[in-house]
Amino acid sequence: MGVIVRKAEPEDTLQLQRLLAKAGVTEQVYDEQPTEFIVAETEDKSLVGTAGLTVLTKEEVLLRSLVIDSEKTGAVFLLEFLETATAFARQKSFTSLYLMTSGQQGFLEQVGFSTLAENSIPHSLKQSEHYRKNVKRSPKVMHMCLTVNN
Numbered sequence: 001m002g003v004i005v006r007k008a009e010p011e012d013t014l015q016l017q018r019l020l021a022k023a024g025v026t027e028q029v030y031d032e033q034p035t036e037f038i039v040a041e042t043e044d045k046s047l048v049g050t051a052g053l054t055v056l057t058k059e060e061v062l063l064r065s066l067v068i069d070s071e072k073t074g075a076v077f078l079l080e081f082l083e084t085a086t087a088f089a090r091q092k093s094f095t096s097l098y099l100m101t102s103g104q105q106g107f108l109e110q111v112g113f114s115t116l117a118e119n120s121i122p123h124s125l126k127q128s129e130h131y132r133k134n135v136k137r138s139p140k141v142m143h144m145c146l147t148v149n150n
Contacts, residue, residue, distance in 0.1 A: 003048065003077070005084050008037035015039075015047045023067040038088055040068070040081055048072045051085040053092070056124040061094040064130050082111060090146045097146055098125055100138040113142040 008016060016037065020026075040049030049068040053061050063085055068078050089097050098116075101108065105115055121141050125131050 002043045003040050005038055005040050008039045012039055016050055019047050019050055019067055020065060025065055025067060049081045053089055054130055056128060059095045060124055061089050061097055062130060063097055063099040095147045097144040099142050100134055101140050102138045108142055113144045116141045116143050
């Protein structure tokens with residue numbers, strides 16, 4: 001299956017909402033905070049993955065709504081798509097990437113995320129609409145440093 005990853009366009013909104021709903025994600029695709037979505041699209045123009053990057057500060061970004069269609073893709077695709085989303089954030093010059101989860105953190109730790117203690121969660125994230133709406137459902141916050149130490 002050939003897949004391209006690209007920036008989401010307004011005409012993708014309906015397919016994005018369907019993909020998110022299928023995964024049980026009920027949030028709006030575009031809300032009050034600036035969010036840029038990327039999508040994974042098959043040759044037949046079906047969306048099989050999406051991830052949103054919500055700007056928190058000039059240096060911090062939240063990875064949200066990371067969803068893949070597990071009926072059409074697998075674990076390897078999820079890892080590749082996560083790496084692509086991370087690279088996209090790095091390309092935008094962000095230095096810190098955050099995500100919220102309620103599930104297994106093992107594979108996220110393997111790709112470079114670390115779990116934050118409650119007192120280490122940045123104020124910018126706690127003030128975000130996404131955090132306030134989802135902290136009970138996805139209480140664990142993870143962080144990845146996007147800079148390379150020389």
